[in-house]
Amino acid sequence: TRSTRPQRLLAAVQKNATRGDPRSVVKAIDEFCRYTEWAMNVGDEKGCILDSVVSEVNPATVLELGTYCGYSTVRIATLLPPDAKLITLEFNPDFAVIARQVIAWAGQEEKVHLVEGSSGDLIPKMKEQFGVKSFDLVFLDHWKDRYLPDAKLMEAGSVLLADNVICPGSPDYLDYVRNSPKYRSQYFKSHLEYTKVEDGLEKSVFLG
Ligand SMILES: O=C(NCCCCCn1ccnc1)c1cc(-c2ccc(F)cc2)cc(O)c1O
Numbered sequence: 001t002r003s004t005r006p007q008r009l010l011a012a013v014q015k016n017a018t019r020g021d022p023r024s025v026v027k028a029i030d031e032f033c034r035y036t037e038w039a040m041n042v043g044d045e046k047g048c049i050l051d052s053v054v055s056e057v058n059p060a061t062v063l064e065l066g067t068y069c070g071y072s073t074v075r076i077a078t079l080l081p082p083d084a085k086l087i088t089l090e091f092n093p094d095f096a097v098i099a100r101q102v103i104a105w106a107g108q109e110e111k112v113h114l115v116e117g118s119s120g121d122l123i124p125k126m127k128e129q130f131g132v133k134s135f136d137l138v139f140l141d142h143w144k145d146r147y148l149p150d151a152k153l154m155e156a157g158s159v160l161l162a163d164n165v166i167c168p169g170s171p172d173y174l175d176y177v178r179n180s181p182k183y184r185s186q187y188f189k190s191h192l193e194y195t196k197v198e199d200g201l202e203k204s205v206f207l208g
């Protein structure tokens with residue numbers, strides 16, 4: 001039967017990227033998505049904004065909601081010190097299978113813990129299961145209607161960075177973080193990955 005898009009993306013990584021070289025994995029995925037087949041990775045333009053926020057926060061613990069094929073997982077992990085921890089949640093097992101292989105090809109498996117399941121179920125269990133009471137940085141890139149409920153489950157983390165706040169959009173989340181006294185929010189205008197359509201990232205610092 002026909003391969004899936006994540007399977008074709010993984011094949012492009014294994015063909016064009018050097019094993020153990022995360023930058024070549026990122027480059028191979030961006031080229032595949034720009035010139036062969038669009039896929040919903042955060043992409044190179046928003047990826048640079050992600051990189052700058054990760055570097056600025058310099059987190060010891062990161063939670064990523066929505067792994068997909070592991071593109072942003074690799075970008076973030078590459079910027080973390082060896083003892084830092086990145087937990088990434090993926091609901092879709094077919095995505096998780098591919099993401100594990102992309103993360104391994106990039107040589108980042110030491111820093112990354114991919115957990116399969118729903119964020120709504122797993123976030124409350126983070127404390128006991130992973131011994132992490134709060135995260136220094138949370139990257140929201142999963143179902144857009146889960147951004148707000150999950151942010152409310154995590155009102156202890158310090159920096160939230162949300163993808164796709166314009167396209168596909170998460171209006172209730174945006175309204176909340178921009179108007180709540182608990183957050184200082186900032187919009188980074190950009191474009192939907194590999195397109196000219198407007199999109200952006202919203203960085204929201206939890207004020208405690
Ligand atoms: O839906 C997205 N991501 C969630 C995928 C499923 C998450 C499953 N999961 C993981 C953990 N808990 C649940 C997404 C969509 C688009 C997009 C934009 C324009 C368009 F025409 C089509 C699509 C662009 C993105 O950048 C995205 O991130």
Ligand SMILES: [Mg+2]
Pocket residue numbers: 040041042141163164
């Ligand atoms: Mg996204």
